Amino acid sequence: MSMIPLHSHRFSKRDLVYRGRLRQRRAIFGLVTILSILGLLGLMASALSPGGLEAIDWVLIALFATTLPWTVIGFWNAVIGLAIMRTARDATALVAGDLKGLNSKAPITAKTAILSCIRNEDPVRVMRNLEVMIENLVATGSADRFEAYVLSDTNWDDLIAEEEAAVSRLKAHWAGRFSITYRRRSENSGFKAGNIRDFLERWGDDHDFALVLDADSYMSAETILRLIRVMQANPNLGILQSLIAGLPATSPFARVFQFGMRLGMRSYTIGSAWWQGDCGPYWGHNAAIRIKPFKQHCDLPKLPGNGPLGGDVLSHDQVEAVLMRRAGYQVRVIPVDGGSYEENPPNLMEFMRRDLRWCQGNMQYGRLIGLPGLKLLSRVQLVLAMLMFIGSLAWMSFIFAAGIALPHLGTGIAPLPGLTLMATILTMIFAPKFATIIDVLVRKDLARAFGGRLRMALSSIIDILFSMLLAPIMAVAHSIFIIGLFFGRRMGWPAQRRSAHTVGWGEAAVRLWPQTLFGAAGLTWFYNLSPELILPSLPVLVGPLIAVLFAVATSVEPWGRRTLTAGLWRTPEETAPSADLRELGLPALAVRAGDDRRPALITAGKPAEDVSRAA
Secondary structure, three states: OOOOOOOOOOOOHHHHHHHHHHHHHHHHHHHHHHHHHHHHHHHHHHHHOOOOOOHHHHHHHHHHHHHHHHHHHHHHHHHHHHHHHHHOOOHHHHHHOOOOOOOOOOOOOOOEEEEEEEOOOOHHHHHHHHHHHHHHHHHHOOHHHEEEEEEEOOOOHHHHHHHHHHHHHHHHHOOOOOEEEEEEOOOOOOHHHHHHHHHHHHHHHHOOEEEEEOOOOEEOHHHHHHHHHHHHHOOOEEEEEEOOEEOOOOOHHHHHHHHHHHHHHHHHHHHHHHHHOOEOOOOOOOEEEEHHHHHHHOOOOOEOOOOOOOEOOOOHHHHHHHHHHHOOOEEEEEOOOOOEEEOOOOOHHHHHHHHHHHHHHHHHHHHOOOOOOOOHHHHHHHHHHHHHHHHHHHHHHHHHHHHHHHHHOOOOOOHHHHHHHHHHHHHHHHHHHHHHHHHHHOOHHHHHHOOOHHHHHHHHHHHHHHHHHHHHHHHHHHHHHHHHHOOOOOOOOOOOOOOOOOOOHHHHHHHHHHHHHHHHHHHHHHHHHOHHHHHHHHHHHHHHHOHHHHHHHOOOHHHHHHHHHHOOOOOHHHHOOOHHHHHOOOHHHHHHHOOOOOOOOOOOOOOOOOOOOOO
């Protein structure tokens, strides 16, 4: 892996103007972020100042400071995003207008490999999505510039035969019209990054670009062609990420979660694209990569040691992005809402399993921050990726330390700074959601797409309550897991159960008893200190206290189906689903239409069902 950028830049006058403007934006964003953090720390110190600041107060301030970067950055991303959404005719053009080919209809001349990366997944579900993508690409007349590769790391004997049969049916149907290659590795070396690396070594030189998909990915032909046209027109572009939304779902957990993500991601991504520019995010799927520099510069290092932070890098995407930037290529996101989808976890157990894998992977970044040649912003992004989870541990430590410190605070907490700080933090945390809610409610067409203003408002209120319950539950899980990493605990890359299914009371109790214990102990402790402390402690403690009930209740699919018919947490894809989404045979769209029939698929030897088993 080369440590020296080898890419030769050719910047036009327009590019140079953009780069100058981008430096100004980053300077402004960095300044307001730092000033905001200092202001919040000042408020915290003022709240703790009666009687003077003692050692425990400085501990609280340090822990609080650790939680702030993500909160403050999210707030300013939302503010910038809302300002752009409300004042610009075309928000995408404003933040990514320098990307040539963004709105063009230029012919597709580059050769692109579509990579469907799977491991122990239901083959019917995977082939269903791939089949519809192929069908719609063929309809555009550009299919001769694409080839599909099903890159399997499946190692369950009972799935291998089904997977091979499903791929064979797909290949036979498209024989002579669309090239499909199937490859299965017997070992999952390097995880998904190793799977893609194997493709690059075998077939990478035959293609210009690769469209990277997860097992649950779906992208419309229009979105795929937009990504490829932009890549064709911009030789300095190494990775181009699409904005990803959740596919319509029937699980209550998935429905409210992806509704909230849909709200938060729009303003957040527009705001972050405004200042990140060519050093943007890569989420590992639903993105186009330029194969030659990716193959040459983005091979992941193997970390020393056999512990949970050694060996292969789990969270490969952010590392590949910073390596691409080190090589001199841009990493960009197109903040266009719609046309790029994934399935969200159907319940809390699956969400937690996925999140803890990300947690372990992000903690490995501590060994990569010092890689030679990385750009400063890239190093900051690696640190922020770690703080995403370390912040949870800091919050839990803050609550614990505050509980210990309260009996010794003497004159107590200054009420005005304390209340101001609490209100400010809550506003900042929910700012990305608030920004998009405001934008949707003032635009009649958008409000209608989300089910109307009344449904939108009610759905948003429930989503905020849902988020307030979920956040401390996950913070406890992150904290326990991070501490466990020092004792050899690891997550690995287990298979995911993607279909809606009810979580049993026993399973929830076994997995979530630490959260329940934390909530009960916390409420008891604060009540014994002073009954008046119960109310301000509820936002942190009630979620963990009812974690078992929360996990079970949000997994009951019949309840999710009722919210579908009632219009709660409705997304634009449910209000007016496109023709290609209807072809996917999604149960949520069938319920929405009052029709449980699904279209017949070439790949389906049986109805699609979730055959994966979570480790």
